[in-house]
Amino acid sequence: MAPPQSVLSTTLRLLRDKLMDNSFIAHPLIRAIEAQGGVIKVSGGSRVDTPVIFGDHTSITELTGAGFNPVSMDVTDPFHTASFEWANFTQPVILSKVEKAANKGDLAVVNLLESKVNNTMLALRKEVNLQIIRGTSTRITGLQTLNGSTTAAGTGWLEGVAQASQDSVVGGLSKVTYQAQNWFNQFFDSAGTYDTSHLDQLMINAQIYSPDGEFPDIILMSPSCFGAHQALIQTNMRYSPGDSEDKGMVGMWRGARIYIDPNLGFTAESPAKPISAYVLSSANIKLYADVDGWFEMGDMLPVPGTAAEAAMVFCRMQLVTGHLASHGVLVDAEA
Numbered sequence: 001m002a003p004p005q006s007v008l009s010t011t012l013r014l015l016r017d018k019l020m021d022n023s024f025i026a027h028p029l030i031r032a033i034e035a036q037g038g039v040i041k042v043s044g045g046s047r048v049d050t051p052v053i054f055g056d057h058t059s060i061t062e063l064t065g066a067g068f069n070p071v072s073m074d075v076t077d078p079f080h081t082a083s084f085e086w087a088n089f090t091q092p093v094i095l096s097k098v099e100k101a102a103n104k105g106d107l108a109v110v111n112l113l114e115s116k117v118n119n120t121m122l123a124l125r126k127e128v129n130l131q132i133i134r135g136t137s138t139r140i141t142g143l144q145t146l147n148g149s150t151t152a153a154g155t156g157w158l159e160g161v162a163q164a165s166q167d168s169v170v171g172g173l174s175k176v177t178y179q180a181q182n183w184f185n186q187f188f189d190s191a192g193t194y195d196t197s198h199l200d201q202l203m204i205n206a207q208i209y210s211p212d213g214e215f216p217d218i219i220l221m222s223p224s225c226f227g228a229h230q231a232l233i234q235t236n237m238r239y240s241p242g243d244s245e246d247k248g249m250v251g252m253w254r255g256a257r258i259y260i261d262p263n264l265g266f267t268a269e270s271p272a273k274p275i276s277a278y279v280l281s282s283a284n285i286k287l288y289a290d291v292d293g294w295f296e297m298g299d300m301l302p303v304p305g306t307a308a309e310a311a312m313v314f315c316r317m318q319l320v321t322g323h324l325a326s327h328g329v330l331v332d333a334e335a
Contacts, residue, residue, distance in 0.1 A: 011110055012093065012311050015117045016297045027125055028248045028259040029132065032218050032282040041291045048084045048288045050322045052173065053211075054181035080178075082171025084318045086290070087142035093120050095300070096308040120313055121295075132319060133220070133263040133278075144319040146278050148185065148329070149268035157321065158185045158329040160268050160275055170324060182209055186328030190276065194228040194333035196253075202279050202328040203254055209325035210281060216326065218280040219258045222265030224334040225276040226250065226258065265334060276333035281326040290316035 033039060042048075061071045093116050095109075103112045131137035135145030135156050148159035148168050159166045159175075163184045166175045175184050186205045190198045199219070207215045221229065230251070251258040256279070268275050293316025300311045321327070 011113055012117060012297050012300060015114050016295055016313075027129055028257070029218060029220065029280070029282075029285075030287060032257070033285055033287050036282045038282065038286045039289065040286055041289050041294060043291050045086075045290075047086060048318045048320055049081050050084070050171070050286065050320045052080045052082050052171070052183070052322050054080055054178060054183070080173060082173050082320065082322060084144060084171050084288075084320050085142060086316050087140055087144075087318055088293070088314075088316050089124075089140050089142075090312050090314045091120055091124060092310040092312050093117055093297075094303070094308050094310045096306075098307070124295075124313070124315065129261070130263055133261055134266055143317070146280075146327075146329075147268070147275065149270055149275070157324060158187075158278060158327060160187060160189075160273060160329050160331040161271060162187055171320065175324075182323075182325040185324050186279070187331070188328065189273070189331050190333035192332050193335060194225060194232075194276070196229065196232050198330060198333060199229070199253060199277070199279070202330055203256070206279055206281065206326050206328045209323075210284070211323055211326070212283060214281065214283065215255055216279045216281045216328070217256050218278075218282055219253060219256045220261045220264060220278045220280070221258060222274070222276050222334065223260055223262060224265055225330070226260050228333065228335055229253075229258075268331070271331075273332040274334050275329060275331055277330040279328040279330065281323075284321055284323040284326045286320050286322075288318050288320060293317065 030039075059072045059074055061069060063069050093113070095113065095116065099112060100109055103109050127137050127140055128143065131140045131143045131145055133146060135147040137143070145156045146158050148156035148166070148170075156168060157170055159168055163179065166179070166184050166187075168175055170183070173183055177183075186202055186209075188198050188202045188205075203216055207213065210216075248259050249257045250260055264278070265274050265276060267273065293314055296314045298312040298314065300309045302308075303310050
């Protein structure tokens with residue numbers, strides 16, 4: 001006899017936590033954000049607001065002589081707010097009566113449920129990654145994307161053009177309006193031939209503008225770009241994938257972990273050049289999640305008109321940044 005719906009619902013919730021860590025959180029970018037304490041759970045709200053600092057609150061007065069110089073008390077408001085709408089999406093876990101009948105016993109049904117929940121988590125991870133990297137998901141279009149050239153999602157972050165030509169709006173703040181306040185991303189065009197100096201320059205530029213003065217710690221590369229990178233450094237290998245518990249990492253460069261992402265290498269909408277790599281500071285990226293929408297698992301309920309039961313996995317999250325200039329994009333570096 002198959003376990004009742006109440007037992008199935010409880011089992012689903014227990015499986016969710018285990019499989020979320022093994023599948024969804026296993027994505028390198030999301031794992032790096034979590035390691036920095038960047039997965040922030042909040043309760044409700046119509047949008048996600050994050051502070052952005054554009055300058056200094058007060059000015060410095062140098063004291064000379066006996067030190068009785070008049071001190072400037074001029075105050076400016078350097079704080080702005082970047083606002084991001086929530087991305088809401090759901091996916092069902094479905095179990096038919098035929099499947100329950102074919103898997104006799106509580107353990108068999110639990111094992112079947114585990115495989116279905118794992119499949120759901122992997123599908124969500126794949127779609128979330130597609131949106132974050134390329135902005136071309138047709139199912140999660142409200143989630144922010146790193147691809148600043150796309151028009152599909154509205155507001156991508158990293159534009160594959162020089163600073164002066166960047167004109168997108170991120171978090172409601174225009175890059176054109178706030179360019180002088182460092183609301184832009186770093187950019188380097190390899191012009192068809194990759195060299196490690198291109199990656200170095202991109203990382204140095206990001207480090208110069210970083211609030212904490214740190215180098216970027218994540219590099220996402222297309223397979224072709226990584227191949228070109230590997231060919232140049234092969235004689236000075238410092239790392240092999242087997243050296244770390246981070247099985248997704250394929251190398252390191254200037255202290256940053258390198259990951260291959262097959263979604264990279266796509267041709268941007270404007271300009272029409274391949275996006276070869278993202279250089280990111282995980283300390284300056286946050287993943288906000290609603291406490292009632294962090295892979296919230298509903299009860300297993302009958303599906304009207306079918307011989308099946310389903311539980312809905314509900315997600316309410318958003319990827320945000322409060323500092324664009326500490327991230328960068330490398331274009332046309334596929335060879």
